[in-house]
Amino acid sequence: MRLSTFILRRTGLIVFSLVGLSILVFVLARVLPGDPARAAAGNNAPQWAVDQLRRQLGLDKPLYTQYFVWLDNVLHGDLGYSLTTKRDITADVIQYLPASLELIVLAAMFQIAGSFILGIIAGRYSYKAPDNLVRVVSYIGISIPAFVLAIILQLVFSWYFKLFPTTGELSAGIAGPPAITGSVTVDSLIAGKFDVLANALWHMVLPALALCMGAMCQDARIIRSGMVENKDKDYISMAKSQGLPDRTVTLKYLLKPSLIPAVTVMGLDIAALMANAFLVEQVFNWPGFANLGLTFMLNKDLNGIVALVLIIGIMYAVANIVVDVIVAYLDPRIRLMERGQ
């Protein structure tokens, strides 16, 4: 199979899943008890006003008509109107998504760097003290829910040692850069205000750590076990007996074959950081997409919930395709299969 056909096929399947997902959430939101028109009009509104609003919102039409109207709007970039924020959800998403994305990018950097460092140390010194330490730490790291870690980090490093700010995006008294993209870090880079950038990054360290810790530990374990598995293989003994330096053996011959499973899991873990953001942004009062999503959820804002599931579904799908392409690039066996050899 050629790479382009492969990507096309995957994209087709993913579009299918996304349509299914939107139907699922849409139907759930409409079928379950509760009258969205009544919720929109308020408890004290007279019945005729509720009926009028129902007609206005198209809620009197059959479910499948409602769905196709919604789908048509979404394809035109209109995610509907939020009854919680009292404006178009598309505008909300544009305002809040960048703040989440910058946090996720930093968390992904921590995750990749941390998992490689921990994994390589543990793999190189397997069954010795450093390995045992990494294994115990990573067990604990996997077992801590993101919100628990967020609170612990906040308690220890912000409240107790006062090394990092407790909440928010910027310190009080620091003016934000002119909003262009909506992400404080990117905007301050564009404006050339490096003090603002530093301040923003300083605020992002703890939330990013809380976001990525579980994934980082899991990936470190996968890298380690891949390296340990290959350690007894003949090609490693061969490389060692030829007198190759330890660094080359570890990084080039041991690490490389361990990369394929690690990259697969790592990519999905990065995509899943958005989910953890729902638990971390709240603790650090981060003005991001996940915080907005939680507001939608707690207010039963159906348009908002459907929109947010769809957007996260798209992000997840894109990440999936990217992972597949990277793995195909890393694994020569897959590449050779493409050429039909």
Next chain:
Amino acid sequence: MQIVERVRIIAKRYDLKRKWFRFSRSPLSLVGLVVIVAAIFLALAAPYITPYPREAGLQTNLQDRFLPPSSKYLFGTDQLGRDVFTRTVFGFQYSLMMAGVVLLLVVPPGIVLGLIAGYYRGSWIDTLVMRISDVFIAVPPLILALSIASVLTPSAFNSMMAVSLMWWPWYTRLTYNAASALRNEYFVQASEVMGENSFRIMFNEILPNCLGSILTKITLDVGWVILLGSALSFVGLGAQPPTPDLGTMVAGGSIFLPGQWWISMFPAVAIIVIILGFNLLGDGIRDIFVEEAR
């Protein structure tokens, strides 16, 4: 005949002994086992061993609010003067119940769907089941669970329903992969040739060969389900106060940080301990089956 029977029993006993030996070689697995047995014991005995069992529910004790940990209140008291130790021990009940109910609801249908799809591999049943399961794993589990829980009315029961609704595809896929690989083995073909009933082949021939990996996944999943459940409660979409749910307690107590840290930190540590225990136990059980497969 009788001798054959007895040999079989002895062989089975020997097999169990060997499994236990493999499991007990790793100290971490043993730690996990001890933690889980202790947690289950605490959860079952909670009404009898906790000092103030009535404070797990609605009873408050306002003159003793915000007391730090002491010999009278081991983990301190919360904003309503309730003993945090008592409520944490009761919290184990909810965590374990969450895991138990979800897995009980999810594993059987997940396995059956996976078996059917795997056995009729390539047919329309396969396509239908697997494409539907794709829909449920198109977003991270937490997001879908949160969304489903939010359109339902938040409660402990509904959060279990929400998690169950999105968890079955993982078992379907696991069983599907195993079943579709076994489908062309000789022993399956032999049963087919002998005219065996399709359902009998699925459940008597194929299923027993998938049980090892399913069992491993179940033990590893318990920790994840508890984590997901506590996350749902933490954001307010799961069990509601005054339910002594660990996630709810962490959320409720986090308002009083950093001053009254004990209100949220002890339940938080309890969550870590119980999830860690199940992860260690699950890895121990996986090691048994992985080595057997070699």
